Amino acid sequence: MADPVLRLTGLGKSFDGHRVFSDVDLEVLPGDRIAILGASGSGKSTLLRCVNVLETPDEGSMEVGGKAVGDNTRNRPARYSERELRALRQRVGMVFQQFNLFPHMTVAGNVAEGLVTVRGMSTSAARERAVSELKRVGLADKADTYPSRLSGGQKQRVAIARALAMDPEILLFDEPTSALDPALVGEVLSVIKQLADEGRTMLLVTHEIGFAYHVATRIVFLADGGIYETGTPDEVLKNPKRPLTQQFLAEHQRFQF
Amino acid sequence: MSYDWNFQPVFDNWWALAIGAAGTLRLFVVCLVLGMGLGLIVALGRRSHNRPLRWLSTAFVEFFRNTPVLVQILWFYYALPILVPIEISPFTAAILGISLNSAAYSAEIYRGGIQSIEPGQWEAARAIGMTGVQTLRRVVLPQAIRRIIPALTNRGVEIFKMSTLASVVAYVELLQQGKLIASLNFNPLETYTVIAAIFLIILYPIVSMTYSLERHLARSD
Ligand SMILES: Nc1ncnc2c1ncn2[C@@H]1O[C@H](COP(=O)(O)OP(=O)(O)O)[C@@H](O)[C@H]1O
Ligand SMILES: [Mg+2]
Numbered sequence: 001m002a003d004p005v006l007r008l009t010g011l012g013k014s015f016d017g018h019r020v021f022s023d024v025d026l027e028v029l030p031g032d033r034i035a036i037l038g039a040s041g042s043g044k045s046t047l048l049r050c051v052n053v054l055e056t057p058d059e060g061s062m063e064v065g066g067k068a069v070g071d072n073t074r075n076r077p078a079r080y081s082e083r084e085l086r087a088l089r090q091r092v093g094m095v096f097q098q099f100n101l102f103p104h105m106t107v108a109g110n111v112a113e114g115l116v117t118v119r120g121m122s123t124s125a126a127r128e129r130a131v132s133e134l135k136r137v138g139l140a141d142k143a144d145t146y147p148s149r150l151s152g153g154q155k156q157r158v159a160i161a162r163a164l165a166m167d168p169e170i171l172l173f174d175e176p177t178s179a180l181d182p183a184l185v186g187e188v189l190s191v192i193k194q195l196a197d198e199g200r201t202m203l204l205v206t207h208e209i210g211f212a213y214h215v216a217t218r219i220v221f222l223a224d225g226g227i228y229e230t231g232t233p234d235e236v237l238k239n240p241k242r243p244l245t246q247q248f249l250a251e252h253q254r255f256q257f
Numbered sequence: 258m259s260y261d262w263n264f265q266p267v268f269d270n271w272w273a274l275a276i277g278a279a280g281t282l283r284l285f286v287v288c289l290v291l292g293m294g295l296g297l298i299v300a301l302g303r304r305s306h307n308r309p310l311r312w313l314s315t316a317f318v319e320f321f322r323n324t325p326v327l328v329q330i331l332w333f334y335y336a337l338p339i340l341v342p343i344e345i346s347p348f349t350a351a352i353l354g355i356s357l358n359s360a361a362y363s364a365e366i367y368r369g370g371i372q373s374i375e376p377g378q379w380e381a382a383r384a385i386g387m388t389g390v391q392t393l394r395r396v397v398l399p400q401a402i403r404r405i406i407p408a409l410t411n412r413g414v415e416i417f418k419m420s421t422l423a424s425v426v427a428y429v430e431l432l433q434q435g436k437l438i439a440s441l442n443f444n445p446l447e448t449y450t451v452i453a454a455i456f457l458i459i460l461y462p463i464v465s466m467t468y469s470l471e472r473h474l475a476r477s478d
């Protein structure tokens with residue numbers, strides 16, 4: 001069996017004494033697509049942000065590609081060296097709800113930035129690579145445009161290309177379509193679907209339950225300070241076993257499978 | 258009351274004025290570079306995780322912002338050599354007074370600019386593996402500086418005009434030369450009018466240039 005790309009063991013996080021979640025165990029194998037669902041405030045973003053240590057988990061341990069991230073032999077919570085974090089973040093791509101494109105750089109500049117600054121690639125090679133990533137999301141013709149000229153859906157596709165350019169082993173999506181006009185959601189979901197079909201490993205926080213059903217290999221439902229229910233999409237979304245999951249799905253009845 | 262304007266004696270001293278203008282420009286350029294450069298360092302110091310560094314930077318800002326530049330120039334020129342055995346030229350005293358004061362003010366401008374950048378920008382840069390310094394240099398400062406160009410321009414204009422304070426220690430700049438011409442020719446009205454005009458003539462094109470810089474940087478909007 002393949003080594004897990006990501007393994008979380010007993011992960012926990014609190015903010016100022018307020019416990020967001022604890023005892024989160026999660027194993028992500030290559031090609032797994034895990035949809036993280038849960039009510040607003042249930043800790044979906046925090047969990048995702050712990051994976052690339054934009055938030056520092058304060059309990060438990062984490063392995064990426066079979067190697068422990070963070071030193072928690074003596075230090076509890078685990079400590080992370082700057083160097084280790086930079087290496088980790090190159091292996092874990094992140095796409096944000098608000099896109100967070102760099103507004104002073106062109107579209108190609110945004111995608112090439114990590115290649116030039118972090119990988120030390122030449123500007124011309126990085127641009128070439130950026131344009132090919134932009135092709136993948138259908139935006140090669142926008143390479144020299146500034147982000148302010150793009151629609152929300154186009155911005156999010158550029159943000160996806162920016163994450164892909166670093167060749168991540170795992171992609172994190174934090175509600176990638178929640179900031180979009182309903183009419184623009186489809187184009188972003190179809191790019192994510194295409195990545196799924198390529199066999200990419202991803203964690204996807206979303207409220208698009210129908211999409212999660214079709215794309216995810218596993219559903220993780222967060223509630224009550226941890227993973228409340230998990231299983232295949234059929235198990236969790238069609239036959240939820242526990243009351244909070246049932247209630248959550250009942251409140252999201254608008255989705256179709 | 259009618260007054261017979263006569264600018265001829267002022268223009269006869271054009272060479273003295275030119276030397277003064279050169280002295281003003283020299284002081285301006287040095288203080289601009291030092292003031293704005295040191296200001297950025299102090300601003301970063303105020304954001305540092307290192308507590309003593311943060312404290313020191315804050316103390317620096319409060320000290321130099323809340324004492325008059327004129328007093329600082331006089332202090333560096335007359336008082337500092339009493340404490341430490343060094344010779345301070347009028348030029349050095351003026352540089353110290355004006356640069357340190359400008360650094361304190363521009364540090365606050367930089368700090369405001371950096372703070373105005375959304376946390377999402379830092380996060381996006383960190384998420385692709387950039388270091389803090391890389392993020393600052395490539396992502397945060399380019400955007401912050403664009404936002405604070407008008408405020409920095411004001412600072413620059415202020416530095417240019419503050420150069421006249423150097424005449425208090427007899428540094429050779431425009432006002433110092435003007436005082437000389439006026440006292441030799443008993444024509445303060447014409448002389449100081451010309452001095453004011455020279456400031457305007459030098460400053461206005463510089464300020465206009467920053468307007469076009471602003472427009473150039475706004476091309477991504
Ligand atoms: N930086 C933070 N500081 C303090 N509390 C936070 C912070 N980030 C999130 N929280 C809190 O943690 C909880 C989970 O937030 P979040 O992970 O954003 O939930 P979700 O993404 O599921 O809506 C919320 O109660 C939120 O208020
Ligand atoms: Mg969230």
